[in-house]
Each structure stands twice: as structure tokens, then as C-alpha cells.
Amino acid sequence: MSSTRAAPDPDDPIGYFLEDLTYHGKTDRTRQAYERVLRRFEEFLDDTDPESASHRDCMSFVHSLRGDVADSTVATYAAYLHRFYGYMTEVGAFDGNPMTLVMEEMDETVDKDPARRDVSIPAMRSFVAGIRHPLHRALVVTLLKTGMRVGELCNLDLRDLSVTDPDLEAAYSLGGRPALSERPDSIFVTAEATVGEELNGEVRTAANKRKRGTVIPVDDELRRTLKAWLAVRPDSPSPAEPLFVGTAEGWGERIRPEAVRHVVERYAREEGWYRTGGGADENVTPHYFRHFFTTHLRDRTGDRGVVKYLRGDVADDVIDTYTHNWGDQVREVYETNVYRLLV
Known part of the structure; x- marks a missing residue:
């Protein structure tokens, strides 16, 4: 005896798709990006339901974007729509994917390596000097000093930080990670953080994308900055003791990626480095800081291996080599070459 599962017939196909993105472990940022595009498409359709949209409706929507956003953004929006229809077709909610033909005929492509704003080290130093709030700084x-991703930043706990400072060592239980036992003044970025997992x-509500844990040196500037933050850090109700917690909304709760992005956007706007509708080539965001770290440290060291290790890029030979020779090949190279940010 066999049974078949009935195909879904949601009243709100977009909401159904977005809910499934959550179940598949996609980040809030990814889900919000899809929602913005798909709701914009839904509004464009007016009285036509997404399920009933034809390839000409989709083609008309894509055409309406041209001249309003960059070519690579047109391609990204189309890719989101294509995935939505492909998924809903796969689960049996829709009969077909009207975006298939549109994608085949489009000239625009996603720019996977956009040219980015060229911010000099003195300009970034001036930018940091304008940030007075201890948490924001x-x-x-x-x-900027570690090149880690925003989700990795948010997932840091006090046990992931080891600093040589009597005041901090007396006040906090720092550096509980075994990986930090022989590596003072460093941060451990785990590979184990997954959305929805304890x-x-x-x-956790954010994921770390590293395949292997990484130990990153903490230089004197970062140590001083973190000490200033910990001096005013609110107590947290979380047993994990997050390193970074809210000081306004969500007082004492682990800070979320969207809050970090909002902080960076605020100061970048004030500096003229962020514009609504601007792309990766124009706007300074948390991910831009990862690009800044990679570019300047690689240029200064000439050692791509160390930079790959610090970024957490997956290559077992790179990870193993620098893990076993961390003090000489990572800390020494890093501290000799990392740029100064504090005036």
C-alpha cells in the first residue's frame, strides 16, 4: 500500500516559501532579502497572483528594474524570483517556472567580484575616531582588526576571548576555550555555530560559515578597545555570556547581525560612505570591513596563507600548517603588519 503527500496550496505562496527558507537554516538577512524582492514582484503584479504569473509578467517585472538598479542587482532579483518559482514547482505548489525562459534570455549577470570603494588606512582611522560609543567602536x-563575518562577531562569547589584563581577568571568566590555552591575547572563532542549534x-540566531575553528591574534589596539567596552558591558541573562550585547533595545541580550549592520550604516552614512540603493561597489558595510582587512593585510604581508588562515578560508593544508606554527607564523606576521586604527 502506498500513499502520496498532497501538494501544498498556500494562500500566501511567498510567505510559505519564506517560512521554508527559515526551516532550511537560511539567515534572517537572506530571508529579508528574498522578502523584499518577492513582495516587490507581488506588488508589481497588482491583481495577478504569483502562481498565475506568466513568463511575460516576469519579463515585464525584470524590465521595470532596468535603469532603477544596477545590472548586477537586476540579475540578483531575477535569480531570487527564479529560485522562488523553482522551489514552489518542486514542492508541487505551482505547475511550472515562468522564470526559466526569462533567465535564458537575460543579458545581465551577477557581479561576483565587484570593485569596491577604495578607503585608505588614514581615512579608516579618521572614521573610527568619530565613533565614541564603546559598543559601536x-x-x-x-x-576591522580580525576580518571576521558579522555572524561570527555576534556569536563570540566571553570564553572566546583571551587577553592579558589583570583587571579583565579578575572581572570576567575569559578564554575558557582549550584552543586559547597556549595562545594569550587572541580570539577563537568557532565553526560550530548554527542557526537554531544550541x-x-x-x-543561536546567526551561523558561522567557517569549516574549521580559527584563532586570531588580539593586538594592543583591539585589546584596549575591548577593555573599554567590557567596562560598561551590561550583564547578560544568557548562560553563554555573549561578548557583545545590546545597550538599547534588547538590553543585555546577544547582539544580532542586523543591529551591527545598522550601527555600521549609521556611521557610514555620516561619512558619506553609504547611500540607499547603493551597491557593494559604493556602500561600506560590515562585509566591506572583511574586504578591507583582506586587501590591506595581504598587501602588507605578501603572505596569502596567513590571510587565508585568519579569514577562515577552507583549505586543510593551510589550516593545519598555521595551526601548528601559530605563534611564529600567525601572531608574529599579524602583529608586525596589521594596520593601526586608533589615533
Whole structure:
């Protein structure tokens, strides 16, 4: 005896798709990006339901974007729509994917390596000097000094930070990670954080994309910045003891990626480095700081291996080599070459 599962027939296909993205472990940022595009498409259709849209409706929507956003953004929006229809067709909610033909005929492509704003080290130093809020400065300096992703920043716990400072060592339980036992003044970025999974007693809302844990040196500037933050850090109800917690909304709760992006956007706008509708080539975001770190440290060291290790790029030979020779090949190279940010 066999049974078949009935195909879904949601009243709100877009909502159904977005909910499934959550179940598949996609980040809030990814889900929000899809929602913006798909709701814009739904509004464009007016009285036509997405399920009933033809390839000409889709083609007309894509054409309406031209001249309003960059070519690579047109391609990205089309790709989101294509995936939506492909998924809904796959689960049996829709009969077909009207975006298939549109994608085949489009000239626009996603720019996977956009040219980015060229910010000099003196200009970035001036930018950091304008950030007085202890939390905001700590977030920005940590991103700039480590090159970690915003989700990785948010997932840091006190146990992931080891610093040689009697005041901090007396006040906090720092550096509990075994990986930090022989590596003072460093941060451990785990590969184990997954959305919806418990880590160190707390269910995480952001994921780390590293395949292997990484130990990143903490230089004197980052140590001073983090000490200033910890001096005013609110107590947290989380048993994980997050390193970065909210000081306004969500007082004492682990800070989320969207809050970090909002902080960076605020200061970047004030500097003239962010414009609504601007692309990766124009806007300074947390991900831009990762690009800044990679570019300047690679240029200064000439050692791509160390930079790959610090970024957490997957290559077992690179990870193993620098893990076993961390003090000589990572800390020494890093501290000799990392740029200065504090005036």
C-alpha cells in the first residue's frame, strides 16, 4: 500500500516559501532579502497572483528594474524570483517556472567580484575616531582588526576571548576555550555555530560559515578597545555570556547581525560612505570591513596563507600548517603588519 503527500496550496505562496527558507537554516538577512524582492514582484503584479504569473509578467517585472538598479542587482532579483518559482514547482505548489525562459534570455549577470570603494588606512582611522560609543567602536574595530563575518562577531562569547589584563581577568571568566590555552591575547572563532542549534547553553540566531575553528591574534589596539567596552558591558541573562550585547533595545541580550549592520550604516552614512540603493561597489558595510582587512593585510604581508588562515578560508593544508606554527607564523606576521586604527 502506498500513499502520496498532497501538494501544498498556500494562500500566501511567498510567505510559505519564506517560512521554508527559515526551516532550511537560511539567515534572517537572506530571508529579508528574498522578502523584499518577492513582495516587490507581488506588488508589481497588482491583481495577478504569483502562481498565475506568466513568463511575460516576469519579463515585464525584470524590465521595470532596468535603469532603477544596477545590472548586477537586476540579475540578483531575477535569480531570487527564479529560485522562488523553482522551489514552489518542486514542492508541487505551482505547475511550472515562468522564470526559466526569462533567465535564458537575460543579458545581465551577477557581479561576483565587484570593485569596491577604495578607503585608505588614514581615512579608516579618521572614521573610527568619530565613533565614541564603546559598543559601536568595539564592533567596528573588531571587524576591522580580525576580518571576521558579522555572524561570527555576534556569536563570540566571553570564553572566546583571551587577553592579558589583570583587571579583565579578575572581572570576567575569559578564554575558557582549550584552543586559547597556549595562545594569550587572541580570539577563537568557532565553526560550530548554527542557526537554531544550541551552543554553550544558548540557541543561536546567526551561523558561522567557517569549516574549521580559527584563532586570531588580539593586538594592543583591539585589546584596549575591548577593555573599554567590557567596562560598561551590561550583564547578560544568557548562560553563554555573549561578548557583545545590546545597550538599547534588547538590553543585555546577544547582539544580532542586523543591529551591527545598522550601527555600521549609521556611521557610514555620516561619512558619506553609504547611500540607499547603493551597491557593494559604493556602500561600506560590515562585509566591506572583511574586504578591507583582506586587501590591506595581504598587501602588507605578501603572505596569502596567513590571510587565508585568519579569514577562515577552507583549505586543510593551510589550516593545519598555521595551526601548528601559530605563534611564529600567525601572531608574529599579524602583529608586525596589521594596520593601526586608533589615533
